[in-house]
Amino acid sequence: MGNPLPLCVVALDPLLEAGAVSALSGNPDITLVQPEEKADVAVVIFDRVGRRELDLVNATGTGPHRPAIIVIASDLSPAEAADAINAGARGLLRRNEVNADRLARTVLTVAGGDCTVPPDxxxxxxxxxxxxxxxxxxxxxxxxxxxxxxxxxxxxxxxxxxxxxxxxxxxxxxxxxxxxxxxxxxxxxxxxxxxxxxxxxxxxxxx
Structure with missing residues (x-):
């Protein structure tokens, strides 16, 4: 096994951030770092897709370390998914479809250069x-x-x-x-x- 993948979690709501951190903290393939530290992948979580949220995705992905971005939202319409991708997201997940295993798989998939989008x-x-x-x-x-x-x-x-x-x-x-x-x-x-x-x-x- 190689070195654990450095990952940060970014959210406007501290409760959403805490939930993602808890889901990922026990995975031996991932090490959690702070948003200001170097990360290969950033998980950005929010309820709705709006301008403020898209600006957060863009700012996270274009920061000094330029991590690959996974967006987790409460729901995603095709138009919202397109907006998130255009803002820099490489992986998209709905909150009600996420569990610890799926999130970890998505993180590793995106880190490998792939793109993950819900099939529907x-x-x-x-x-x-x-x-x-x-x-x-x-x-x-x-x-x-x-x-x-x-x-x-x-x-x-x-x-x-x-x-x-x-x-x-x-x-x-x-x-x-x-x-x-x-x-x-x-x-x-x-x-x-x-x-x-x-x-x-x-x-x-x-x-």
């Missing part, structure tokens, strides 16, 4: 990006920058944690075709791997 929000995020596509001058969209329908379908299932063979079977493609689609996306946008592709697509509005 994926379609809503696609709808959000489709609406953005229709707006003139939308950032990061256009024939040279967007994803076609096949690429969106594959990347959406990658974001949902599906393996290559599963994706191929459900979409009636060969496994080689799925691999080629993901490779083309990563090469086009100069990304490291499929996890990086999902995180990039969500954060830039391509997915």
């Amino acid at each position: 929000l994926i379609d809503g995020l696609l709808d959000q990006s489709t609406e953005t596509d229709a707006q003139p001058g939308a950032r990061g969209h256009g024939p040279d920058w967007g994803l076609d329908e096949r690429e969106r379908a594959v990347l959406r299932m990658v974001a949902d944690g599906r393996e290559t063979d599963e994706i191929a079977k459900e979409l009636c493609y060969s496994a080689r075709t799925v691999t080629t689609v993901v490779r083309d996306i990563t090469q086009r946008f100069r990304l490291r791997n499929r996890a990086h592709a999902v995180a990039y697509a969500l954060r830039t509005g391509l997915l």
Whole structure:
């Protein structure tokens, strides 16, 4: 086992902060640090998604240590999820779906460069990006920058944690075709791997 992952918890409500700290404190793979200390991951917790909360996400992620951000909120609509991602979140969780094990898994997943979004929000995020596509001058969209329908379908299932063979079977493609689609996306946008592709697509509005 390597060194424990340094993590901080940030919340506007001290009770929410205390609950997250309690849930994570017994995990041997994680060491809790203060928000002003160096952390690889920051868990940001709030009830509602508003301007104050999004500013907190942005400030935490753009601080001197630039941790990866996980947002935990009481509820998340697709529009709110898109706002949180645009503010810098790489992981999204609803409070009623979180337990100690799931939170710890999400922390380690995000620290590894992946992106975690509740499966039921994926379609809503696609709808959000489709609406953005229709707006003139939308950032990061256009024939040279967007994803076609096949690429969106594959990347959406990658974001949902599906393996290559599963994706191929459900979409009636060969496994080689799925691999080629993901490779083309990563090469086009100069990304490291499929996890990086999902995180990039969500954060830039391509997915």
